[in-house]
Amino acid sequence: MGIFAGPAAAARGAKLLFSQPRLIALALIPAVVTLLLSLLGGWLALTYGHEAFLWLWREPEPGGWHWLWAFVDFFVKLLSIVGVIFITPWLVMLLGLPLCEPLAARADAILGGQEVKGTFFGDIMASLRTTLGLTLVGIAGSIGLFLLGLIPGVGLLTGPFMALVWTPLFLCFDLCDSSLARRQLRFRQKVNAVLKRPFSSISMGLTGSVLLAVPLINLFGLPIAVLAGVIRVRDLEERGELPKRA
Numbered sequence: 001m002g003i004f005a006g007p008a009a010a011a012r013g014a015k016l017l018f019s020q021p022r023l024i025a026l027a028l029i030p031a032v033v034t035l036l037l038s039l040l041g042g043w044l045a046l047t048y049g050h051e052a053f054l055w056l057w058r059e060p061e062p063g064g065w066h067w068l069w070a071f072v073d074f075f076v077k078l079l080s081i082v083g084v085i086f087i088t089p090w091l092v093m094l095l096g097l098p099l100c101e102p103l104a105a106r107a108d109a110i111l112g113g114q115e116v117k118g119t120f121f122g123d124i125m126a127s128l129r130t131t132l133g134l135t136l137v138g139i140a141g142s143i144g145l146f147l148l149g150l151i152p153g154v155g156l157l158t159g160p161f162m163a164l165v166w167t168p169l170f171l172c173f174d175l176c177d178s179s180l181a182r183r184q185l186r187f188r189q190k191v192n193a194v195l196k197r198p199f200s201s202i203s204m205g206l207t208g209s210v211l212l213a214v215p216l217i218n219l220f221g222l223p224i225a226v227l228a229g230v231i232r233v234r235d236l237e238e239r240g241e242l243p244k245r246a
Contacts, residue, residue, distance in 0.1 A: 005200035006207030006228070009235075013227030016107060017220075026106055027223035030099035035219055037095060045080040097174060100226040104178040107227050111234045116184040130177065133187040138170060168205025169194065175208055175229030183233075189243040193233070196241055204232060 017023050053076045060066050108115070145162055149155035173194050180190045194201050207228070211221030236242045 002197075002199045003203045005197070005232070006203035006205070009204060009228035009231045010207050010211065010224055012231050013224045016110070016227055016231070017224060020107075020110065023103060023107060023110075023223075023227075026103040027100075027220065029102070030096040030222060031219040033099060034096050034222070035216075046077060049076055049080040096222045097178075097226070100223060101178055103223055104226050104230050105182065107230045108179055108182060108234070111230065113179065113182070113230070113234055113237070115182040130181070130187050130190065133191075134170070134173065141166060164206070165202060168202045168209060169198075170205070171208045171212075172201040172205040172229070172232075175204065175225055176233050177229075178226070179230050179233035183237075183242070185243060192243055193236060193241075196236065200232070204228065 017027060050073070053073060057069060057072070059073075060069055105115075142162075145158045145166065149158040173190065176194060177190065180193060185193065208225040211225045212218045214221065233242065
């Protein structure tokens with residue numbers, strides 16, 4: 001499906017989510033937790049941001065500099081709100097994805113996916129290898145792209161590449177990793193599965209970015225994105241394009 005793979009998988013994920021009451025219940029877990037954390041983060045930012053401002057500049061008497069103080073105070077509150085908006089998607093990713101594991105497992109079973117049983121120690125080692133491998137690739141690639149961006153003119157290419165290719169591919173990997181891990185695939189096999197159809201993977205990542213970037217919408221956008229990842233893995237599996245367990 002190429003560039004339309006992401007929106008199509010997200011639409012199928014939303015349909016699956018809202019047609020299965022059990023999935024809705026599982027989706028509420030990360031949604032409620034993330035909502036509470038977002039509200040807590042907003043309250044802390046507005047409360048302590050304002051208190052920090054008052055510590056730096058106490059409210060003056062009416063008249064004189066009070067109008068400037070009121071303007072700066074409003075600007076500080078506005079910055080706090082903007083900060084919460086930018087932080088929320090990261091909260092969703094950091095805390096929401098692990099909480100979506102039961103949702104992904106249940107959806108995989110509904111779609112006919114077969115989990116390959118592994119050992120407790122083996123699963124831990126596989127998770128560590130995936131985390132380490134993904135971190136090393138991400139850091140090395142980001143440093144390389146940053147250094148290339150310092151070259152005059154090249155930065156015009158590296159910026160869009162980071163936003164439209166590099167980051168979406170990583171997000172696609174994150175969304176598919178749960179289903180790939182249940183099939184006991186090695187890290188290299190997981191990467192190959194994501195890169196099997198690069199344009200579809202980029203589309204998945206870009207669609208996931210939209211679902212995660214909008215506050216409040218991302219509370220259910222994350223479960224839908226996770227289900228889209230499960231659906232993509234099942235599609236690869238049914239077409240025989242998923243790497244076989246080593």
